[in-house]
Amino acid sequence: MFAAETKAVLKQVGGHGALISNKNLNEKMDLLTLVKVTEGRIWPVPKYQAMEYTLPELMEESEFTPGFEEEVLVNDFTNTVETSQSGKFEGAHSPEIKGEVSANSETVDGAATPVCIMRKKANIRAVRNRFGGRKLIKNNVDMLGLKDRDKLMFVYQTIYNTGPVKLARSSKMDGSIIGSCHKMFNMFVKGSKKEQTSFTVPEKSTFAYGLMEITGLQEENLNISCEPWGGHRGVIDMLIGNDSSSDDTDSTSCTTVQQVKKEIKKKEHLLQPLADFPESTRQNLLKSLSELLEDRDALTLLEQTLDQRSKAGNEPPKSQGVSSFVDFLDDPSTTSAQKDAAYMLVSAMDTLPDDLPALLTSCSPDTLRVLNQLVDSLNGDTQTKLPESLPPPLQEDGELRWVVELLCSTNQTLEQLSDRWDQPDFPPGVMLEVLSLAVRGLSLMQTRTDS
Numbered sequence: 462m463f464a465a466e467t468k469a470v471l472k473q474v475g476g477h478g479a480l481i482s483n484k485n486l487n488e489k490m491d492l493l494t495l496v497k498v499t500e501g502r503i504w505p506v507p508k509y510q511a512m513e514y515t516l517p518e519l520m521e522e523s524e525f526t527p528g529f530e531e532e533v534l535v536n537d538f539t540n541t542v543e544t545s546q547s548g549k550f551e552g553a554h555s556p557e558i559k560g561e562v563s564a565n566s567e568t569v570d571g572a573a574t575p576v577c578i579m580r581k582k583a584n585i586r587a588v589r590n591r592f593g594g595r596k597l598i599k600n601n602v603d604m605l606g607l608k609d610r611d612k613l614m615f616v617y618q619t620i621y622n623t624g625p626v627k628l629a630r631s632s633k634m635d636g637s638i639i640g641s642c643h644k645m646f647n648m649f650v651k652g653s654k655k656e657q658t659s660f661t662v663p664e665k666s667t668f669a670y671g672l673m674e675i676t677g678l679q680e681e682n683l684n685i686s687c688e689p690w691g692g693h694r695g696v697i698d699m700l701i702g703n704d705s706s707s708d709d710t711d712s713t714s715c716t717t718v719q720q721v722k723k724e725i726k727k728k729e730h731l732l733q734p735l736a737d738f739p740e741s742t743r744q745n746l747l748k749s750l751s752e753l754l755e756d757r758d759a760l761t762l763l764e765q766t767l768d769q770r771s772k773a774g775n776e777p778p779k780s781q782g783v784s785s786f787v788d789f790l791d792d793p794s795t796t797s798a799q800k801d802a803a804y805m806l807v808s809a810m811d812t813l814p815d816d817l818p819a820l821l822t823s824c825s826p827d828t829l830r831v832l833n834q835l836v837d838s839l840n841g842d843t844q845t846k847l848p849e850s851l852p853p854p855l856q857e858d859g860e861l862r863w864v865v866e867l868l869c870s871t872n873q874t875l876e877q878l879s880d881r882w883d884q885p886d887f888p889p890g891v892m893l894e895v896l897s898l899a900v901r902g903l904s905l906m907q908t909r910t911d912s
Contacts, residue, residue: 479689480620480669481509482885486662490616490670492529492583493517497605498612498672498690499761502768503728503805504812504895506887508761512605516615516675519601520592520683527587534620535578576626578668582618585673589685597681607678608765614672614690624664716879716890717872722840724894725901731805732898734798735905742789743906746803747822749786750810754819759783764811767804806902812895814887820854820861821899826907828852828861833904835868836897867893868900 483490488511490496495512517525607613677684738746753759763783770787778784790800810818821829831852847855847865854861870878870893878889 479671479691480618481672482669483667486666488667489665490619490667491515492581492616492619493527493588494616495519495605496614496616496672497607498614499608499765500610500612501764501808501812502610503808504891506812506891514605516588516592519598519605520595521598521601522591525591527591528584529581530584531579531581533577534580537577577623579621579623580618581621582671583616585617585685588617592683593685595683597678597683599681602678602681609769610765612690613675613678615675616670617673617689618671619667620669621665621667622662625661627661716875716888718839718870718875718890718893719872721870721875721890721894721897725836725840725897728805728898729901732802732902732905734796734802735806735902738795738799738906740908742792742795744908745789746786747903747906749782749789750807751819751822753782753786754810754822757818760807760811760818763787764804764807767800767807802902806899806906809895809899809902812887813892813899814884817864817896818899821903824854824861825852828854829900829904829907831855832861832864832868832900835865836900839868839870839893839897864896867896 493516495514497510499508517523672690674686674690753763759780759782762780766778766783778787790803853859855865875889882889
């Protein structure tokens with residue numbers, strides 16, 4: 462819920478491009494904190510990792526303070542959204558989904574107690590005057606452990622609340638909206654039920670923050686970018702192939718199912734070599750991948766390791782789990798196309814949020830088969846219908862039911878999701894593409910059964 466609240470704050474302060482919403486209530490971002498920003502090579506969806514290190518500490522001047530200014534952005538902020546929806550949304554070609562999803566709902570969502578929203582901004586001129594153009598201390602930079610695709614940035618502004626605020630959400634649903642996604646994306650839950658959630662955000666919690674990029678790391682000469690970093694908008698335009706130059710169109714709402722299908726078809730043939738691995742190798746790779754997924758950081762390390770291995774001078778993996786996966790790929794019979802396909806699958810899994818990769822790799826063959834049929838249906842290859850008896854994870858209260866709903870998306874449901882999506886770096890259309898390719902890749906890795 463806190464992630465959704467940060468989105469509401471950004472809407473009110475008009476800071477979509479230059480501000481990053483904070484999804485972790487417990488993560489307080491102080492000015493000049495260093496942040497590592499990592500983008501995938503295939504899907505450059507940024508990941509932000511705050512470091513326990515500041516820019517002054519990097520330059521061994523921990524006592525330096527640049528000064529800052531504060532201003533009130535929103536007085537008596539409240540984010541109470543009341544909606545009443547009644548409509549129909551087309552779904553899968555299936556008796557289970559019944560070809561459409563209908564909804565009649567009333568919701569109240571947001572901050573129940575008014576507070577002031579403040580901006581705290583560092584004196585960037587003072588920071589540049591102090592550190593710009595200075596020689597970097599190599600040992601300090603090396604300690605950060607940055608990879609080739611990592612960018613180093615620092616927090617130059619934060620958006621926070623002046624006092625404790627109680628966030629409350631309640632909903633009453635009749636029927637179903639795409640809302641099985643509630644578990645992952647703060648949407649409504651399928652069924653006829655009331656739901657109420659509330660918690661208190663402590664004062665001075667970071668709702669959002671802005672970053673400035675530090676360049677010149679290779680030359681060991683510190684430079685600070687001239688403009689705030691707001692890379693997600695351009696990245697998403699590239700991901701969805703959006704050629705529109707209209708300033709009135711939000712990139713999170715312009716993705717269509719047709720665009721998603723186009724991107725899937727451009728990439729899914731690159732996964733096909735996975736099916737050419739010997740069955741024993743496929744089983745070993747899947748087992749190794751499942752073990753790695755117990756730690757999301759290990760999955761990211763695997764993605765980075767596979768990317769680095771295409772370049773000269775790469776270091777051997779430091780993680781035993783990563784090393785095990787790589788060893789299976791290093792069999793002399795493995796082709797470069799198979800290695801590229803394995804990298805694409807790992808990249809897709811690493812791009813997916815939270816515990817979804819672990820859920821997908823651990824699901825039964827029947828569950829994965831049904832999900833793969835939905836990907837076929839999404840691509841328009843077949844009019845596959847869901848079986849009358851769905852595997853438990855895909856049933857109405859199942860942990861993967863929201864995946865079924867997302868794979869049944871139409872333009873209208875994607876738009877509906879976009880209206881309440883709290884991840885501007887990863888809009889629902891891109892999520893649908895990456896999910897489809899991950900399902901396709903895992904299906905190709907499954908033990909084959911003759912029909």
